[in-house]
Amino acid sequence: MKASEKVEALVAITIVVACWSVSCTKDSEQAANPPMLIEPNLGVGKVRVGMQTRDVIAQLGEPQRRTANALEYTKLGFAVMPDPQGTIRVVMCGDVTGINGPLVKAFSGRTQEEIGLNSTREELVKAYGQPTSSERLVGGTESLRYDPLGITFTLEGGKVYHMIVRLGGSSAPDRSVSLEPAPPPSAQNPP
Numbered sequence: 001m002k003a004s005e006k007v008e009a010l011v012a013i014t015i016v017v018a019c020w021s022v023s024c025t026k027d028s029e030q031a032a033n034p035p036m037l038i039e040p041n042l043g044v045g046k047v048r049v050g051m052q053t054r055d056v057i058a059q060l061g062e063p064q065r066r067t068a069n070a071l072e073y074t075k076l077g078f079a080v081m082p083d084p085q086g087t088i089r090v091v092m093c094g095d096v097t098g099i100n101g102p103l104v105k106a107f108s109g110r111t112q113e114e115i116g117l118n119s120t121r122e123e124l125v126k127a128y129g130q131p132t133s134s135e136r137l138v139g140g141t142e143s144l145r146y147d148p149l150g151i152t153f154t155l156e157g158g159k160v161y162h163m164i165v166r167l168g169g170s171s172a173p174d175r176s177v178s179l180e181p182a183p184p185p186s187a188q189n190p191p
Contacts (some may be wrong), residue, residue: 033076036109038165040114040149044078044091044109049167053086077107077117093117094162096154098141104161119160124153 002132019167036045046059056071057063062077063071070092079184081090093109094117095101110116124131124144131144137154145152151164 033106033108036076038093038105038109038111038151038163040111040146040151041166041168044093044165044166045076047080047088047091047167050086051088053080053082053088055139056080056088074103075106077103077105078109089167091165091167092162093165094154094160096162099159099161101161109163115160117160117163119153121155121158124160 038044047056051059053071060073064074065072070079070081073134075180077095078091078093080088081092083089093107094147095103098104099118104117107117111127115124115127121142121144128146128149132147135143137143140156142155144155145154150168152164153160154162154164
């Protein structure tokens with residue numbers, strides 16, 4: 001083997017090792033997010049029903065970004081949304097941009113039934129039955145809402161890329177009224 005061939009072989013080996021190490025680093029960064037359990041109406045990982053904004057920050061640290069309505073933990077692939085009193089009501093999991101969005105790769109949450117991002121429509125229906133409501137959206141996406149779970153799944157190409165997890169069930173106030181019969185006339189005017 002000539003000296004120039006040895007140099008070329010060494011350069012090729014160096015490039016392969018460098019590419020492999022960069023690839024492994026990216027894969028390990030994505031795999032670094034520990035699996036999170038999504039518990040319908042109760043929580044997503046360390047984010048639990050009833051937590052205040054300050055509690056989430058104490059558990060997860062400062063978010064990578066804050067907006068007027070959310071604390072965005074982009075490294076974990078989700079954002080939390082508090083109500084006006086600061087109680088976390090919603091966890092937005094995945095990426096609103098679509099199935100290939102970076103937050104889809106970052107989010108590691110799964111339900112007890114192993115449903116999460118990249119689950120298929122068929123897997124959803126097998127695990128939870130028919131949705132409470134469904135809607136076909138522009139661009140071939142679909143939204144499946146499961147009210148008892150407090151979860152809305154958004155699919156592209158038949159695969160989940162975004163999940164809205166509502167904590168604590170319905171946030172609508174109870175507006176029911178309890179009526180009791182009037183007491184008999186004799187009880188209204190005692191002798």
